[in-house]
Amino acid sequence: MVRHLRLRSRPQELPGPRYAPGHRVHAAQADRRRCPVNLRRALGITAGLAVVAVAAACGITALDASEATRITARFDRATGVYEGSDLRILGVKAGTVASVRPRGKEVEVTLLIDEGVRVPADAHAVVVAPSVVADRYIQLAPAYTGGPEIREGAVLPAARNATPLEVDQLYASITELSEALGPNGANADGALAGLFDTGAANLKGNGKAIGDSIEQFGKAAKTLDASSGDLFDTLTHLQSFTTMLKNNDGDVRKAEQQLATVTGFLAEDKENLAAALKELGTALAQVKSFIETHRAGLKKNVDLLVPLTQTLADQRASLAEMLDTAPLAAGNALNAYDPVHRTLNGRTNINELSYGPGTPGLPNGLVPVDAARRKALPALPLPAVGTVYGTPVYGAPVYGIPVYGIPGKGTAR
Numbered sequence: 001m002v003r004h005l006r007l008r009s010r011p012q013e014l015p016g017p018r019y020a021p022g023h024r025v026h027a028a029q030a031d032r033r034r035c036p037v038n039l040r041r042a043l044g045i046t047a048g049l050a051v052v053a054v055a056a057a058c059g060i061t062a063l064d065a066s067e068a069t070r071i072t073a074r075f076d077r078a079t080g081v082y083e084g085s086d087l088r089i090l091g092v093k094a095g096t097v098a099s100v101r102p103r104g105k106e107v108e109v110t111l112l113i114d115e116g117v118r119v120p121a122d123a124h125a126v127v128v129a130p131s132v133v134a135d136r137y138i139q140l141a142p143a144y145t146g147g148p149e150i151r152e153g154a155v156l157p158a159a160r161n162a163t164p165l166e167v168d169q170l171y172a173s174i175t176e177l178s179e180a181l182g183p184n185g186a187n188a189d190g191a192l193a194g195l196f197d198t199g200a201a202n203l204k205g206n207g208k209a210i211g212d213s214i215e216q217f218g219k220a221a222k223t224l225d226a227s228s229g230d231l232f233d234t235l236t237h238l239q240s241f242t243t244m245l246k247n248n249d250g251d252v253r254k255a256e257q258q259l260a261t262v263t264g265f266l267a268e269d270k271e272n273l274a275a276a277l278k279e280l281g282t283a284l285a286q287v288k289s290f291i292e293t294h295r296a297g298l299k300k301n302v303d304l305l306v307p308l309t310q311t312l313a314d315q316r317a318s319l320a321e322m323l324d325t326a327p328l329a330a331g332n333a334l335n336a337y338d339p340v341h342r343t344l345n346g347r348t349n350i351n352e353l354s355y356g357p358g359t360p361g362l363p364n365g366l367v368p369v370d371a372a373r374r375k376a377l378p379a380l381p382l383p384a385v386g387t388v389y390g391t392p393v394y395g396a397p398v399y400g401i402p403v404y405g406i407p408g409k410g411t412a413r
């Protein structure tokens with residue numbers, strides 16, 4: 001409310017019980033006496049509202065803290081991180097820093113994750129510095145995509161967390177490097193300066209060649225990028241190969257030892273080997289000359305060998321049987337020899353010789369097995385030579401073909 005006063009030439013007598021009769025005061029003096037009262041009243045109201053606001057804020061903060069998930073992250077150092085700093089996930093605020101306390105050689109930071117924010121159980125904390133002078137914040141990574149979630153009271157060890165490189169550390173590293181390369185270090189005898197001089201001399205006038213090399217390297221990189229699928233497949237197969245070598249490490253070492261033995265043997269006989277290779281070259285030259293001279297005769301002889309090789313191919317079953325039984329026959333012949341009496345001892349089974357080629361009849365019950373039925377029979381221990389005979393057994397067919405063979409076994413002999 002605004003009060004309008006009208007100035008008068010003479011003092012005005014203000015009525016009221018506060019003033020004694022006949023007491024005169026000016027209006028300005030009365031206003032000055034009333035203003036402190038109104039000011040004190042306004043200040044009291046303002047202070048009361050401030051107290052209420054602070055109490056409400058504290059209540060909301062306490063409520064939020066009770067609903068938040070509290071975890072602990074440990075760092076080697078936590079420069080620029082304070083109580084009240086932001087806790088973010090993918091750059092979005094998701095909580096706050098509740099406290100920062102030293103704990104031995106590490107810094108223990110208590111984090112409050114907002115209600116409803118999901119964080120994976122294997123998350124790690126990173127101190128992020130947006131700029132050199134700005135306050136830092138802590139970021140949890142990776143973002144939750146599924147699986148177990150972090151629980152109340154979880155502790156993120158310092159080995160899992162990371163902190164940014166400090167400017168002082170960077171300056172110290174640069175200083176250490178400059179001292180190591182300076183006149184008291186690598187360049188004490190002028191070696192580093194000589195290296196730069198030599199490099200400058202080698203690169204002088206080769207700028208275009210270097211530029212072309214870089215351009216070709218870029219084209220090669222584009223080619224590799226276009227063939228990235230094949231490249232990764234190659235790497236995958238290479239990984240499988242190296243894994244196989246790892247699983248067979250003993251055999252690989254044995255093969256390396258044997259190869260070392262062979263190379264050592266060749267190294268010891270390198271003179272003989274060189275002479276043999278030299279003679280081999282001479283022999284190959286003579287063979288080449290012989291082939292050129294007798295080309296027509298060689299062609300005729302090769303043509304004559306075709307029927308012979310075809311006959312051997314047709315009789316490969318007989319040859320296989322001979323090679324299989326020849327060692328046994330040779331052993332039997334050796335065992336049959338009597339060195340005392342100088343005689344061969346043996347017994348002949350006449351029945352095996354009674355049914356040779358041209359024999360008019362067969363023993364009762366044997367019938368020839370045709371090619372179709374022979375395919376349905378089990379494999380014989382030796383290749384079949386000539387006609388196969390068997391005893392018919394009429395029972396369950398094999399692939400629709402009646403089985404001929406030994407009764408009860410379905411084989412042929």
